[in-house]
Amino acid sequence: xxxxxxxxxxxxxxxxxxxxxxxxxxxxxxxxxxxxxxxxxxxxxxxxxxxxxxxxxxxxxxxxxxxxxxxxxxxxxxxxxxxxxxxxxxxxxxxxxxxxxxxxxxxxxxxxxxxxxxxxxxxxxxxxxxxxxxxxxxxxxxxxxxxxxxxxxxxxxxxxxxxxxxxxxxxxxxxxxxxxxxxxxxxxxxxxxxxxxxxxxxxxxxxxxxxxxxxxxxxxxxxxxxxxxxxxxxxxxxxxxxxxxxxxxxxxxxxxxxxxxxxxxxxxxxxxxxxxxxxxxxxxxxxxxxxxxxxxxxxxxxxxxxxxxxxxxxxxxxxxxxxxxxxxxxxxxxxxxxxxxxxxxxxxxxxxxxxx
Ligand code: COI
Numbered sequence: 001x002x003x004x005x006x007x008x009x010x011x012x013x014x015x016x017x018x019x020x021x022x023x024x025x026x027x028x029x030x031x032x033x034x035x036x037x038x039x040x041x042x043x044x045x046x047x048x049x050x051x052x053x054x055x056x057x058x059x060x061x062x063x064x065x066x067x068x069x070x071x072x073x074x075x076x077x078x079x080x081x082x083x084x085x086x087x088x089x090x091x092x093x094x095x096x097x098x099x100x101x102x103x104x105x106x107x108x109x110x111x112x113x114x115x116x117x118x119x120x121x122x123x124x125x126x127x128x129x130x131x132x133x134x135x136x137x138x139x140x141x142x143x144x145x146x147x148x149x150x151x152x153x154x155x156x157x158x159x160x161x162x163x164x165x166x167x168x169x170x171x172x173x174x175x176x177x178x179x180x181x182x183x184x185x186x187x188x189x190x191x192x193x194x195x196x197x198x199x200x201x202x203x204x205x206x207x208x209x210x211x212x213x214x215x216x217x218x219x220x221x222x223x224x225x226x227x228x229x230x231x232x233x234x235x236x237x238x239x240x241x242x243x244x245x246x247x248x249x250x251x252x253x254x255x256x257x258x259x260x261x262x263x264x265x266x267x268x269x270x271x272x273x274x275x276x277x278x279x280x281x282x283x284x285x286x287x288x289x290x291x292x293x294x295x296x297x298x299x300x301x302x303x304x305x306x307x308x309x310x311x312x313x314x315x316x317x318x319x320x321x322x323x324x325x326x327x328x329x330x331x332x333x334x335x336x337x338x339x340x341x342x343x344x345x346x347x348x349x350x351x352x353x354x355x356x
Contacts, residue, residue, distance in 0.1 A: 007113065008037075008121055013053035023131055026169050028303065033126040033138065033165040037118040040147070041108055041159040049114045051121045054164060062149045064156040070146035071198035072101035075302040077137040077168070078123055078354065080130040081342035086123055088352040089340050091116070093259045098142055101195035106155040107144050115142070118163055120354050127356040129167050134337050139168040139303060143198075171235065171303040172217070178233060178297075179216040179313040180282055181207065185224035186231070186254070193254035204234045216313055218299070222282060223254070230280045236299030236307065237261035241328050242288045243295070246275045260300040260336070266348060267335050273328065282314060289319040296321055298329035306333035 013034045021031055032054045039049040065071050074094045079087045095116070099109045119140065123130070130138040142163045146156025184207035187193025192200060204219065211219050220238055223229045231249050232238055237258040240247045246268050251257045268275050288294035289312075297309040308329045311320040338344035339351060 006117075007049065008117055009048055009050045010121060010125075011050070011052040012125060015053075018128055021129075021167065023136075023167060026167055028168055028171050029139065029141075029166045031166060033122070033129040033167065035122050035125045036165075037122055037161075037163040039110075039114060039118070039161045041161070042157075046108075046111060046114065046161070049118050049161075051118060051125065057160075059147065060149045062151050064146035064148050064150070067151050068146070068153060069197070069199040069202070070105055070107065070156055071143060072098060072105050072107060073141060073143035073196050073198060074098045074101075075196075076140040076142070077302060077340070078130050078140060078165075079137050079340045079342075080127075080132040082132055084132070084356075085342060086127060086130055086354040086356045087340065087342055088119070088354060090259050090263070090350045091119065091352050094142070097196065097257065097259075098144070101197060102144055104192055104195045105197055107146070107159060110144065110161050114161075122163060122165060123354045124356045126165060129165065131167065132341075134341055134343075135169055137168050139166045140164075141166065168303070170305065171301075172307045175308040175310045176217040176299070177215060177310050177312070177318075178218045178220050179211045179214065180220050180230070181222045182227050182315070183207075184219075185227075186219075186221035186234075188224045188254065190253060194251065194256060196256065201234070208234055214313070220312065228282055230282055230285065231255050232258075233299045236301035236304045238297065238299055239264065239328075240280060240285055240288075240297050241295040241324075242285075242293050244274065246273055246328060247280050248275070248277055249280055250277050258301060260302055260305065263336055263348075263350065264300050264306070264332050267332050268328065270347075271331075271335075285312075286314055286319065289321070292322070294319075294321065295324045296327055296329055305336070306330075 016034050036054045037051050040047045076094045144161045147160045148156035148158040218233045220233050221231045232255050299307045306329050
């Protein structure tokens with residue numbers, strides 16, 4: 001074992017797999033970089049984080065996470081600029097959010113210094129896995145799982161915090177068609193919709209499969225009580241451009257407080273665009289699509305960045321979106337990526353340099 005960090009035990013891989021990877025043909029999340037971090041919680045405290053070669057980890061079949069889904073996660077990206085400098089985008093936000101998610105799932109908070117030291121250590125070791133050029137990134141997946149053995153339905157007394165990384169290109173390679181939820185729901189008042197809880201995603205798979213059978217890649221979820229208001233998409237928050245205004249739903253206990261979402265709001269406002277953060281009615285958007293006022297709809301998320309929607313289905317009717325010049329989606333995607341890849345001034349102080 002080598003210990004180069006004050007607080008982390010480091011074991012470097014002896015067999016890097018990087019030469020086996022075709023970086024031009026990546027399937028999102030399929031290949032992991034050489035190193036990962038694990039840190040165990042036991043007897044009421046987090047132990048020493050360990051950075052080690054990525055690989056399988058033995059677990060007991062009775063581990064709580066397999067039975068009750070006590071698991072939360074984050075999604076982040078590391079970017080490399082043309083000078084080989086490595087950048088994270090608003091990582092404090094991810095750190096805060098994983099602990100907000102953890103609290104809701106009765107998981108103990110993870111220490112900030114461990115989170116940042118682990119990220120910096122992995123990114124230093126795996127810096128060659130981050131390719132320069134817009135669209136290339138190393139997707140970082142921090143997650144926590146309940147590891148105590150025993151199938152009684154109670155919070156785990158033991159946890160493992162893990163960070164793995166996957167080289168990534170775009171999550172969606174082309175614009176998507178979506179359908180508006182009228183039967184199934186993603187989240188409910190007082191539930192866990194705001195958290196990045198693993199089960200929030202599992203619960204969407206079946207209705208999303210039904211949507212896919214009809215040719216739609218994603219579902220725009222509506223409020224569970226009335227299905228009258230648009231909330232978020234499976235892997236993204238959603239923006240609607242009506243005329244020259246940008247509309248998006250406010251965050252609440254059903255909607256994820258997306259970091260890309262809040263960055264787009266800030267960039268749009270800074271650009272002089274009127275942004276209305278308010279409940280967006282399905283009726284209003286269908287009406288705007290019919291009368292030509294609905295110019296564009298796009299999704300925003302870490303993995304997806306910004307993805308334009310081609311059109312949406314509601315009540316078995318498909319509304320195709322027009323092709324707009326000067327689309328907000330592509331304008332704010334460019335502005336966002338220019339900051340992420342250190343190609344523009346960072347007036348909001350969002351970039352975080354990792355010394356590799
Ligand atoms: C992300 O955008 O990072 C997410 O967590 C969405 C994920 C389901 C790919």
